[in-house]
Amino acid sequence: MSPITKPKPTIRRPRLQVVDEALAADEAALEAARQKIAELAVAEDEAVRESKRKDPTASRYKLGSPAQTARAEREKLEHSLGGITAGIAALQVERETAAREQAARQLVDRIDEARDLQAKEREARLAAGKVFAQLGERWNALAAVLSKRSELTAEVEHERLLEAVGTDTEAAARWELVAGYLVEPVPRTFQTFVDELPEAALRERRDVDAERAKVDAQNRRRAAFSQNRRLDADRKPVPFVEGDPVRIQPAISCLRSRIRLSRLSTSRSSPTRCRTCARRW
DSSP states (O other), rough: HHHHHHHHOOOOOHHHHHHHHHHHHHHHHHHHHHHHHHHHHHHHHHHHHHHHHHHHTOOOOOOOOOHHHHHHHHHHHHHHHHHHHHHHHHHHHHHHHHHHHHHHHHHHHHHHHHHHHHHHHHHHHHHHHHHHHHHHHHHHHHHHHHHHHHHHHHHOOOOOOOOHHOTTEEEEEEEHHHHOOOSEEEEEHHHHHHHHHHHEEEESSOOOOHHHHHHHHHHHHHHHHHHTTBOOOTSOOOOOTTTTTHHHHHHHHHHHHHHHHHGGGGGGGGGGGGGGOOOOO
């Protein structure tokens, strides 16, 4: 017993596609009929000339002659042209109807898609509105910080603190490191803040860590210089070695102080403190 084979499901083609195929077939048939009619007309003329060449008195369209056969077939095709043309006209009307129906179905699908996109657009705009409101809150916080920084800078300038400590001191260098604004020019309104956001986001920022490292290196050099210490390639103090002139210098200063104090010891009853090593003599 042979196995039962299930029939393959038929795929229903769109009506517009079926009408287009039928219309293309009829138009091809019409073109072929016209071409055949032209060929039969040429064959008919050649048959008539051949018949007259053989027998000038003979009938040109004698029954069964080549000229009569060509004419009969040509007239038959000419009569069929009307039916083919009428069929094409009917198919063209049908195609317009099928095209409208298919366009209506496609538009229904687009309407559903547009409805979904409209809902997504609404959600995206609401989210963007919330972000914009948060941006306004961020601006208020930033404006308060900028105002505080401006007041602090004005206080330092008014009290002339930099002049008091000296512009080449560690405190002045640290102040210069933190006193400047991160982004300049400083925005004054929410509109200018929004306008400068793209440029500020892409602008090259100050390398604060590198600046701090530079200030720390300067401070180490100042500290080492105040202690008569040398620095290595990494800007770290170099330990003293025996016979180092830098280390001998404080001892010479101390020896000079001791000699000077010994000369004065005969006239003083109380011990005297050395200015270099702070020892009493």
